[in-house]
Structures are given as structure tokens and as C-alpha cells.
Amino acid sequence: MRRRQNCPATVFSGARDGLVNDISVDNNNGENFLTVGQDAQLKYWKISSVVESQQKTPAHSIAIDGIVYGVSHLSFSSDFVTCGEDISVWKPFRETPLRSYNLGTDTIHACRANPIEENVIVGCRSDRSIFVLDTRQDVPLKKVQMEAYSFTVAIEDFSLYTFDMRYMEHPVQSHQGFTSAVLDVDYSPTGQEFVAAGYDRSIRLFKARDMTSRDVYYTKRMASVLSVLWSADSKFVLSGSNEMNIRVWKANAAEKLGPLTKREKQAFAYNEKLRETYKNHPDVRRIAKHRNVPRHIFTAAKEHKLIRDARARRDLRRAKAQGLDEEESYLPQTQKVMLGDAKM
Template structure:
């Protein structure tokens, strides 16, 4: 009797390791794998549970300021450099790799209201309550030399914000009016104003670099074009906006942090209603900053929390808080999309992971494959009730939890009252107004 024997080369299916892990060939035919969905669901459930177990977003705090941190600025060329300004006029330059302060400057008398690094990274500008704009060298002075600004401009009123052009030697400030400055001149080359209101913040569009947007104290958001002599549009809302940030990947979109606890994403071409209303904070939203991918943004609030929103989601995917953190005044998303920095009024700057459960450091190839596989499984089963509940659950501070419950009750009461009024009124006399349209008062051109 003749028998044919299968023979295989061991090098094809045995790995060169001390454990000799054998490579098992798999057939992915669904007919031969009838329990595949059940196995994948179990793996997705375990991956979701482990993600919440290993979610430890807080990395470190940067101590050194003697007053509340009022503003921060990112370096456009260096990931490890951060600048922060405090309420006592002090500016600090931090090395995030070593987690220490490398330079301290007494820049202003009173609050440091705003700061920005020049597009080439060689110098930075600060504005403060002493009505001055100062330009500083990014490199520290030599041994024995005094710290002096490169240039100082004395204004007529207090400056409340500053931003720099992406590629030109032009910067913009705001206060009683919005001023556009050339770095070589001591007077503004163009000034914009609309009414008697003052301005709290101003931002250049990072894509359409000639476009500006500012938040004013008369509850408005004003758009400008530097090539025009007058402002373009004015959006009036029901409450003040504290600051705004442009989407770095989509030139038409910006997000404003408002006093009514919400954040609003607008399309600058259609200001009659916001694209999305982001509604999870329980106190005034103070600052907002986009991720470099433009898919998410981070916001800080007077409720002592930091939240991360998807650009098209009305609820946050993450909330960061600690027992000692007080009102979070400013927040920044790092240029490598991995970290978030928050400055609060108890003199601390905190460093967080943008993805709370992400493992930092270099991953082995098999570990990277396992992480990618688990991410795909969680995405596949994300709408299953049990997995969705575990993935969305967050422990909240007791005051935030109680206030969120109270706000939910108040909103439901207003909705029920409106329905009762509409039911007992003449048909059409009480129109249905969507949540997006409730907060826009007018758009003026």
C-alpha cells in the first residue's frame, strides 16, 4: 500500500524565538466559522472594559507660577516648548520633555492677557494690563545680561488678546478695537471697530490666512478680511462668547466657547444657525482649541473640568478633572495630537493624554497589531447597548453630576411647558424652534 505524506518546511510556520511560537494557518470562510460574531463580540466587550481600566489620562503638573495661569502659547517649531502667562505679569518658558521651567520673565504689570509665538519660532509677543505689546527673543540672554524686550509698543487702551499671521510679519491685537500691526511699525496699519463694544479675543484663520474672527462684549462674533476696510459680518448671540478657535483643516468652520455653558460650531458662510451645539459643560466655557487633525477639540470651563468633543458631536467623549484643579482658564492641544495642556487659576499647568487609555512609548509590532485589532472590534460593536454603556460611562465630580442633573430637569421642564403652550394655542402661533436656532439673535452684514 502506497501512502502519500504531507511534508512542510518548519521554517515556514515556526518563529525564530525561544518559545518557538507556531504559526497556525486560518481559513476565514464564514461557513467554516459559524461562531465568529460571538467570539468577536466577547473580545470587543473585554477590550472596552480593559480600556476603562487602563484609562489614566493625567501625566504631570508643572508648578512654578505664583498666580493663576491666564494664557498659554504653543511653539510652532518645537513640540517640547510651551509658554505660559500668569495673572501677576510673569511669563514662563517650559521644557515639556524635562518637565521643568527653563526661563522666567517679568513681562507686564498686571495680567498677561495674551501671548503668541512668531510663525518662525524666533520670538514671541505678549500683551498685558499695562497697555503694552512686547516682543521677546525666544532664546534666553547670555550670562550676566538683563532680560529686555526686543521692542515695546505703548497703546492707548488695554489689549485683551493677540494672534500672529501664519506666514507674514503681521499680527493682530484686540481691546477697544481690532488692530492689525506690521512688525516693522509702531502704529497699526489697519483698525476695525463695530459699535461701542470691546473685544475679548481675536484669531487668524490658519487656512484662509487673510480672514480674522473676534469675540465682542456685546454678545457678538465679528468676521474680518484684512484686504477690506470694514468688517464682513457680525453674528449676535443670546450670551457672550469668551473665545473661539478655527478648524485647522476646514477653513470655513470655527467653534466658539460661550457663557451659556455651550460651545457652538459655525460655518462662516451660513451664520444664521450653528452646525453643531456642544452641550456638556455645566458652567461657562472659557477656552477652546482644536486638535491638529481638525476632527476633535478640547474645551475648558468654569466648572473645573476639561472636555474633549468630536467636531460633529453634541456630547463630549471624555472629561478630565482632579480634586485640586480649580477653574480652567486656558487649554491647548499639542501639535503631535497626543497631549492636552490645561492652565487653571490655582497656579498649575497640567499635562494630559489626548487618548486616556493610550500606552505611551514604543510598541512592539505584535502589540501594535493587537491594539489596532481591538480598535476595529470596538468600532464594529460600538452601538451594542452593553458596550456603549461601558464606553460612555465616566465618574463625575459630585458638584458637576448634581448640576448636570439639575440642568437636565430644567431643560425638560421648559420643553414640556412649551409643548403645553403650543397645544392650547392657535395652530401656528407658537412655532417650533430648534435648539440650533434658539441662541442666534441676528446676523448683520
């Protein structure tokens, strides 16, 4: 692996044998990071303050039984969790996990630690189920008694669903707009917005409680987007796509980068207030929500709308044939998507 000569960065070359499945930076001091991959090893790497050309050997490595698909550090801690055949909680440089959770025979493909509640972990399995864990307990959670926290999952039915940990019977909101499978999702540091990556070669930015996206980003040569990340300063969004490119986007497309004068700040604030005041005016709403999208997305969205309308008419006719009224026959999308609540 080669880096540009004028790029002041350390390159970790030959870091692993096989694919790197996940990476996580120490939340306590920010001086180390971990990688897991297909070689069934957990590797510690040192982030040096001195710029080096290459770093080929890790500071420490641990052999693990089975392949690990995800790793995530706990909030404000050097402890971390890994997922694969089970969920394991680790102490730094410890050869064996501190605690393990066996959630069944299905592979756990992703796990993330809650950035606010430091002991809460959420993850997803290959049987299309999601789970919530508290590292202080021995069994998975279904409810959080004191305060609600939300999390969002990306699903192959072209949608995302936001859940409340206290009430897991069905999602509290569905987020739509993609025309193909949704592959990744990441929240902004504020927790009020999130970004999602789609197989339809676009990324979309959603407000946490809105059904439709507030913005959609794409380029002519960008392939399917596999991963997205919201920067810690909430200013930028990073995307990794299938043609092996990383792109940096502005989280607010109209925001000016760099220092602003006092008059510029006042002008931006005034314009934002005008948009907020008149956002429900038909013409203002039409302009604010309009987004130019590629032809393949426009055509697929039009086709999906025809399919949804046809299904709605079919369900209405079926309800009338059974003697039900429209209100009794209507079932929200957030309830249609849930198959059941598995007992662990």
C-alpha cells in the same frame, strides 16, 4: 519669579507691569513671541537657543493707545493682529498698525487667526457678538464664497456652538455637557476635535460634529479651568486653572506613550476596529459613553436635565393651547441661542 535649578528653561521675570493678557509665537520662524497686557504695551521677546536663567528686558516694545486683550500671528507669517478697542493688523517692529478695523464701541476680548486660511480672523466682543474678518478687505465678512471653514465659540450658557462662516444665521451644531460657564476652547491640529475649559472644574474633549463630549478630565484639587491648549503634535492637552497650576493631559486617555512594538500596534488597531464595528450595540455603547464624574457635576447635570424637560413640557402645552402641532412648535437649540444678525 524663581525656577527650579534642574529645569532647563528661560524664565521671563518682571516681564510686564500688571497682568499679561495674551501671548503669541511668530509662525514664520518661531524665534520670537509677543506679549500684550494691562500696561498698554506690545513687547517682543527673543527665544534664545542658549538657555538663560532670566530674561528681564524685551528685544523691542511699542506703546499702544488703550489696553490690548488679545494677540495672534497670521498663519505662515510674522504679521499679527491685536484686539481691544478695535482690530489692528501689524508688521513686525512697526511702530503703528498697518490697518485697523473699528467694529463699534464694545470691547473686543479675543481674536484668533485661522491656521488654514491665512487672511481670516475670528473674534468676540463684550456685546456677546462674534465676527469674521478678512485682512484683505475693509469690512467684516459674513460669507466665504469658495470654501467653508468652521469655528467654535464658548458661551456662558454652559454650551459651545460651531458656526459655518458662509451661513451665520444660526450655529450648525451645539455642544453640551458642562454644568457651568465655558471659558475657553482650542482646536486640535487636525481640526477634527477640540477641547473646552469649564468653570465647573473640568475640561471636555469633543469631536467637531458631536453634541456630547467623548471624554471628560478632572482632578480632585483642580479649580475652575481658565484656559486650554491642544499641543501641536495632537498628543497632549494643556490646561491652566484658577489655583495657578498647569496640567498636561493625554489627548487619548487610553493611548500608550513611548515607542510601540509591531505586535502592540496591531493589537491597538484590532481593538479600535472592534469598538468601531460594535459601537451601536447597546452594552458596548453604554460602556463607551459612561464616564465617572465628581458629585457636584453629577448633581448639577441631573438638575439641568429636569429643567430642560420641564421647559419642553411647558412649550408643548403652550403650543397645544395655541392650536399648533408638535413639529411646528419645536425650535432647535441652535436657533434659540441666536438673537439676530447685526449689520456692520
